[in-house]
Amino acid sequence: MTENIFFTGAGSVGFGKSITKREYKGDIQESESNTNNFRAGVSPGISFFPTSKFGLSASFGFLGYTQYKIDHKNSQYADYKTSNFGLDFNSSSLNFGLSYFISR
Template sequence: MQKLLITAALSLIGATSYAQTIIKAGTVQLGGSVGYSQQSNDNSYNYYTGTSYLNTTQHAVYKSFSINPMAGYFVADNLAIGLSVAQNNSKTAYSYDSPDIAGGDQRNSQLNLGAFVQYYRLFTDHFGLVGTLNAGYTHGTSTSTYASGGSRGTSNGFSAALTPSIVFFPVPKFSIGASVGNVGYSHYTSKIESDNNVLDSGTSNGSSFGAGFGISYLTFSGTYYFGR
């Protein structure tokens, strides 16, 4: 029994070692990811009628769609570098239980042009993990529309994100991946122009760092490998 266990362990180690190098240097990959999310929130909302404050419920519905084509080259076994383009569009619509308050919405569009480093850790010929570090230039636009007025904004800056994902190979030349969020940093300069004095106008600088994981961040990807 002991010899059998030792033999099985050595076979597993050998299989794992082989699987770790099945994507050879010189391989070219072409693929990308798409993602869609929708969230709904209900919050208590106080508003001023002109004579007193009343309480109602605010309903917010957030929808987001993203697409991210990528092309890369394996400079070493399981290690690829490449270029990527990412486009994300989102909309948040607001409505209220009170007929005295008109609804509104906020729309955002963001374009990212960048480069990435990607490392594969394959446990079998069909399954593994992938870590992707992406960094690049970001340009965004936003519009807000309410009964009291609206605003338009632009932003430019730098962003970077580390995204872990799982990967499955149904065939050697094609993989399917899935991720549920990332750890990211961004630094930006934004400018807002308001239609009236209700909303603030001006230019601001800011930065953010944080992690977002969960089913609402679910993204699927597909990649084809040339020369594998």
């Protein structure tokens, strides 16, 4: 845009995994649930450089792919999987940052 203001796009990739084990007394045996999360995409943003070395940035939104999967073992619950590709603009996708550049 100008010498001190730039449009940016920050890429991100994330993965999460959890294992839940339950033991029941009586007729029901123990059960286990495995949960996997995956996310990859970009967030559009803007950066402002008040000096040549410091940058202030803000990003809002997420364009990308997310997947959520639960596998149940020895349980009465069915396995579950969902996948989405799209654009998300909610308040949890608002990020602010401060950067220092060594050689700019």
